[in-house]
Amino acid sequence: MTVIGFHCSHEQISPAQLLKDVQHAEDAGFTAGMSSDHFSPWSERQGESGFAWSFLGAALATTSIPFGVVNAPGQRYHPAIIAQAIATLAQMFPGRFWAALGSGEASNERVTGDVWPRKEIRDQRLVECVDVIRRLLAGEEVSHEGLVHVNRARLWTLPDTVPDLVGPAVTPQTAARHAAWADALVTVNQSKETLQEVLDSYRGAGGRGPARLQIHLSWAPTDDEALAIAHDQWRSNVFAPPACWDVETVETFDVISEDVSPEQVRKSVNVSSDLGRHAASLHEYVDQGWDELYLHFVGQEQAAFIDAFGEHVLPQLSPAAPQRQATMA
Numbered sequence: 001m002t003v004i005g006f007h008c009s010h011e012q013i014s015p016a017q018l019l020k021d022v023q024h025a026e027d028a029g030f031t032a033g034m035s036s037d038h039f040s041p042w043s044e045r046q047g048e049s050g051f052a053w054s055f056l057g058a059a060l061a062t063t064s065i066p067f068g069v070v071n072a073p074g075q076r077y078h079p080a081i082i083a084q085a086i087a088t089l090a091q092m093f094p095g096r097f098w099a100a101l102g103s104g105e106a107s108n109e110r111v112t113g114d115v116w117p118r119k120e121i122r123d124q125r126l127v128e129c130v131d132v133i134r135r136l137l138a139g140e141e142v143s144h145e146g147l148v149h150v151n152r153a154r155l156w157t158l159p160d161t162v163p164d165l166v167g168p169a170v171t172p173q174t175a176a177r178h179a180a181w182a183d184a185l186v187t188v189n190q191s192k193e194t195l196q197e198v199l200d201s202y203r204g205a206g207g208r209g210p211a212r213l214q215i216h217l218s219w220a221p222t223d224d225e226a227l228a229i230a231h232d233q234w235r236s237n238v239f240a241p242p243a244c245w246d247v248e249t250v251e252t253f254d255v256i257s258e259d260v261s262p263e264q265v266r267k268s269v270n271v272s273s274d275l276g277r278h279a280a281s282l283h284e285y286v287d288q289g290w291d292e293l294y295l296h297f298v299g300q301e302q303a304a305f306i307d308a309f310g311e312h313v314l315p316q317l318s319p320a321a322p323q324r325q326a327t328m329a
Contacts, residue, residue, distance in 0.1 A: 002286045004319035005032035005065075006306075007214055007296035008055070011041035012233060015050035019058055021302040026063045028310025031319045033059060033067040034214065034294040039076065039108040042253050043236040046300075053085050056097075060089065066096040066322050068212070070168050070186070072104030074122070075112055079129040080153040083136035090159035100166035100186045101130055106248045119242065121147065123177065130165060130181050137162050164209060170241060172201035184209030189216055189270065192288065199289055210291035210322070217270040218298050219278060219305055227262050229299040230269040235260040238268045269298055275312040282317055292322065 006025035008018050022033050037052040052069055060067055073079040082099070089097045103122035110116055117125065125147040135142045136155050144150040167178025168186050175185060175198045185202045189195070199211055216237075218230035236253040237244070238260055247253055265271070270281055285293055297305040 002290070002317060002320060003032050003210075003292035003322045004030055004282075004314055004317055005034050005292060005294035006030040007294045008033055008035045008052075008059070009296060009298075010036050010048060010050045010052055010055065011038050012046045012048055012298075012300050013302070014048055015055045015058075018050070018055065019062065021306065022059055022065075023063055024303065024306050025310075026065050028306045029314040029319055030065070030295075030306075030310070031321045032065050032292065032294070033063070034212075035059075035067060035069045037069050037071045039111055040250055042107070042250065043233075043257070044250055044254055045232055046236075053089075056089060057092075060093045060096060066093075066098070068098040068100060068166065068186070070100040070102060072102050072109060072126075073129040073133065074125040074148055075104060075109040075114060075116075078150075079132040079148055080136060080142070080150055082129075083133040083153075084155055084157075086133065086163060087137060087155050087157055087159050090161060090163045091157055094159060094161045098164040098166055098184070100168040101126060101133070102168040103245075105244065106246050107250070107253070110248050116246070116248070119245065123174075127181065133165065134181075166209075166212070167202070167207070169198055169202065172197040175199075175202040175207070176205040178202065179205035179207035182207060182209070184212060186212040186214065188214045189268075189285075192284070195285075195290075196288060211289060212292040212294065213285055213290040214294045214296055215270065215282070215285065216268060216296050216298055217278060218272075219275065219308060220273055220299075223271070223273045226271050226273050227266070230265045230271050231260075231262040233300065234269050234298045235265050238264055275308060278309070279313045279316040282313070286317070 035052045038049050041049050073082045086099050103126045106116045128146050141154040164183035166184040166186050167182030169175035218226045220226040236257040
């Protein structure tokens with residue numbers, strides 16, 4: 001049995017509606033949730049970007065499922081603030097929260113006005129942030145001078161269970177680097193070959209914990225409708241690194257995606273009106289070794305997707321609840 005989670009896309013759906021959607025998803029049989037943490041969407045057509053941390057408190061309080069969030073400490077967020085946010089949610093909802101810590105994207109981080117660093121600098125900064133966050137969650141007073149600066153920080157509210165700090169990786173190289181510090185891995189759907197390389201790189205470098213996969217998909221009663229939804233909402237998201245890391249504005253994403261064809265979108269989104277085909281595809285990810293699947297329907301109207309997958313797809317996968325985290329502070 002595999003964890004089948006519901007991805008909460010703050011770039012596409014207002015927080016109030018998204019809260020209703022994730023409650024609906026739990027009722028339909030989804031066993032976990034995952035949140036994106038963005039300051040801006042990828043396109044004017046998406047048109048939202050609520051504050052994920054506010055949403056997470058409400059979602060955890062009004063459902064019984066666990067949640068994760070993908071976050072980038074070091075520029076838009078000071079690592080001490082992220083440590084405090086993690087500790088607070090984990091104290092209120094023990095065993096039900098994890099945080100993936102990445103190096104970020106310019107479209108979100110440039111709002112501070114600071115220079116957007118080169119990738120190798122961002123990677124070094126992330127390692128410093130992870131160390132600061134871990135030490136704070138362990139109850140230490142932390143001072144640090146480096147790419148981030150911390151002066152005598154201490155968390156006064158600590159969780160009984162220290163939540164997983166997860167490594168988000170798109171490439172095998174990043175996955176291997178994250179293995180040195182991460183409690184688990186999370187990535188997004190790509191070709192099966194690339195996904196295997198990411199998973200093998202993480203495990204081969206000693207990476208521990210569950211392997212989580214976010215899957216972009218589009219379903220509708222007809223293939224044409226499903227593809228139209230994907231093309232409208234997700235064509236600004238098809239660009240590989242470094243473009244997706246370094247493009248700074250929604251307007252620029254819209255310009256560079258003007259000529260992206262529906263067939264190009266198919267390479268990033270699993271598009272089909274056939275629920276059996278979606279179920280078979282999910283089975284393939286399970287067979288490849290992914291422990292938790294987080295389904296992201298790329299449309300903005302989630303209800304029909306939730307009902308259809310709850311009735312016809314999830315029962316074929318026998319979704320399980322995630323194992324409770326047990327690392328003690």
